[in-house]
Amino acid sequence: MRLIFEISKKGRRGSSLPGMDVPKMNAIPAGLRRTAAPALPEVTEQETVRHFTLLSRKNMGVDTNFYPLGSCTMKYNPKFHERVAALPGFADLHPLLPQLRNGGALTQGALAVIYELEQSLKKLLGFTRCTMQPLAGAHGELTGVMLIAAYHKDRKDGKRKIMLIPDSAHGTNPATATMAGFTSVTLSSDDQGNVDMTALRGLLSDEVAGLMLTCPNTVGLFDKNVKEVCDLVHEAGGLVYGDGANMNAILGRLRPGDLGFDVMHVNLHKTFSTPHGGGGPGAAPVGVNEKLVPFLPVSQVAKRSDGTYTLEYFHKDSIGYIAPFYGNFGILLRAYAYILTLGRGGLKRVSENAVISANYVRARLAPYFDQKYDRACMHECVFAGTRQAEKGVHTLDMAKALIDRGFHPPTIYFPLIVPEALMIEPTETESKEEIDSFIDALIEIAKLADSNPEEVVKCPVTTSVRRLDETKAARELDLACLE
Numbered sequence: 001m002r003l004i005f006e007i008s009k010k011g012r013r014g015s016s017l018p019g020m021d022v023p024k025m026n027a028i029p030a031g032l033r034r035t036a037a038p039a040l041p042e043v044t045e046q047e048t049v050r051h052f053t054l055l056s057r058k059n060m061g062v063d064t065n066f067y068p069l070g071s072c073t074m075k076y077n078p079k080f081h082e083r084v085a086a087l088p089g090f091a092d093l094h095p096l097l098p099q100l101r102n103g104g105a106l107t108q109g110a111l112a113v114i115y116e117l118e119q120s121l122k123k124l125l126g127f128t129r130c131t132m133q134p135l136a137g138a139h140g141e142l143t144g145v146m147l148i149a150a151y152h153k154d155r156k157d158g159k160r161k162i163m164l165i166p167d168s169a170h171g172t173n174p175a176t177a178t179m180a181g182f183t184s185v186t187l188s189s190d191d192q193g194n195v196d197m198t199a200l201r202g203l204l205s206d207e208v209a210g211l212m213l214t215c216p217n218t219v220g221l222f223d224k225n226v227k228e229v230c231d232l233v234h235e236a237g238g239l240v241y242g243d244g245a246n247m248n249a250i251l252g253r254l255r256p257g258d259l260g261f262d263v264m265h266v267n268l269h270k271t272f273s274t275p276h277g278g279g280g281p282g283a284a285p286v287g288v289n290e291k292l293v294p295f296l297p298v299s300q301v302a303k304r305s306d307g308t309y310t311l312e313y314f315h316k317d318s319i320g321y322i323a324p325f326y327g328n329f330g331i332l333l334r335a336y337a338y339i340l341t342l343g344r345g346g347l348k349r350v351s352e353n354a355v356i357s358a359n360y361v362r363a364r365l366a367p368y369f370d371q372k373y374d375r376a377c378m379h380e381c382v383f384a385g386t387r388q389a390e391k392g393v394h395t396l397d398m399a400k401a402l403i404d405r406g407f408h409p410p411t412i413y414f415p416l417i418v419p420e421a422l423m424i425e426p427t428e429t430e431s432k433e434e435i436d437s438f439i440d441a442l443i444e445i446a447k448l449a450d451s452n453p454e455e456v457v458k459c460p461v462t463t464s465v466r467r468l469d470e471t472k473a474a475r476e477l478d479l480a481c482l483e
């Protein structure tokens with residue numbers, strides 16, 4: 001593929017501007033004005049369209065390929081919610097418009113969306129209140145553990161500096177705890193992939209501020225001891241943080257607040273209709289029970305007795321601002337539209353189908369791949385590529401071979417407690433045919449790894465570039481190396 005600067009020919013144009021019909025003002029001071037034209041590619045509209053269309057085809061996304069990226073929920077997001085988010089009454093709002101009187105009518109609808117989304121999430125999650133402010137999962141975590149810190153500080157319980165984090169946790173958990181000033185201590189898992197209860201009992205003390213728990217955990221399993229874990233942490237004076245980045249398995253079926261979680265974030269950009277990935281905008285509301293309500297960040301949307309909505313900024317024990325204005329409003333809006341269009345029954349079908357799909361993948365692939373924990377999974381299943389590794393074919397090689405076969409690879413080498421991990425999350429939005437063709441491709445790769453390992457190790461062979469230094473490719477992105 002030729003790059004747009006190489007296609008450029010002097011004098012070629014893709015647009016024609018009308019002549020200037022206003023007086024020349026020279027508003028830009030002489031010293032700041034350009035003396036030469038900018039070096040832009042000179043191309044026709046058709047060349048531009050072809051260039052970007054071809055470039056977009058080099059991309060893999062949910063709109064083009066099956067994308068079973070475990071822990072990240074790359075599911076299909078209904079286009080209808082994009083249209084809702086683009087409605088001019090929402091999309092063109094300025095965050096400084098007044099809330100009431102003098103134009104306030106313009107913002108009442110947006111405030112209503114934030115307020116009503118909070119009501120829906122409270123019901124879905126079983127919490128007393130939620131803040132809509134956090135801008136990403138990790139940001140929600142940081143908000144949540146700051147609330148835990150504020151709670152202990154308020155009780156003058158200054159000794160509590162330890163945050164317990166299971167060894168299966170997402171890497172953001174220990175990073176968050178450390179950023180919030182806690183010391184993170186690793187909690188081991190038992191041979192079933194649950195929290196090791198003996199280890200937990202041994203670690204609990206009056207220095208423990210809390211525990212960060214993911215349930216279903218990052219091995220795709222529901223921790224059967226979750227209630228007892230919460231009880232034990234509470235008895236020891238700590239609080240339990242829930243990493244609810246992925247809600248697909250329990251949506252409409254189970255309320256984390258009822259299990260004993262004190263605080264939890266949910267990634268709207270995984271479960272609730274915003275595409276996830278590529279560093280795009282996110283939103284991770286944080287739900288809390290009564291213990292933590294006084295510390296919630298500002299601003300908060302309140303409903304007055306006359307039915308109008310208003311923003312509250314002053315709460316004496318609040319941890320303060322954690323995001324400008326009202327969070328990522330467009331993402332809150334998509335989530336609200338998603339909840340309303342699916343309704344209670346639809347949300348339950350999401351979790352039902354997500355779990356059935358994952359267990360189907362697990363059952364069909366079980367003869368070909370090792371499993372560290374051989375039990376029914378939730379919304380994702382995790383295999384260990386250890387059998388293939390013995391033949392010199394590693395999980396990374398199989399991921400590359402999947403790209404050649406038209407599938408985005410699953411998450412690999414995470415969770416860390418599973419060797420050569422392959423973490424597959426098919427999601428509820430894929431058809432059985434699509435899931436079957438993915439499984440067939442993986443079975444074919446497993447067979448090839450056994451009979452002809454060199455064929456797998458040399459993949460990918462169909463892509464623009466072969467294997468890259470992945471760390472360097474992320475740090476020094478060079479799109480011009482496309483062939």
Ligand SMILES: *Cc1c(COP(=O)(O)O)cnc(C)c1O
Nearest residue numbers: 071136137138170172243245282
């Ligand atoms: C995705 C994810 C996060 C982090 O969310 P970001 O929006 O990427 O910051 C945290 N925990 C788990 C389990 C996740 O899957």
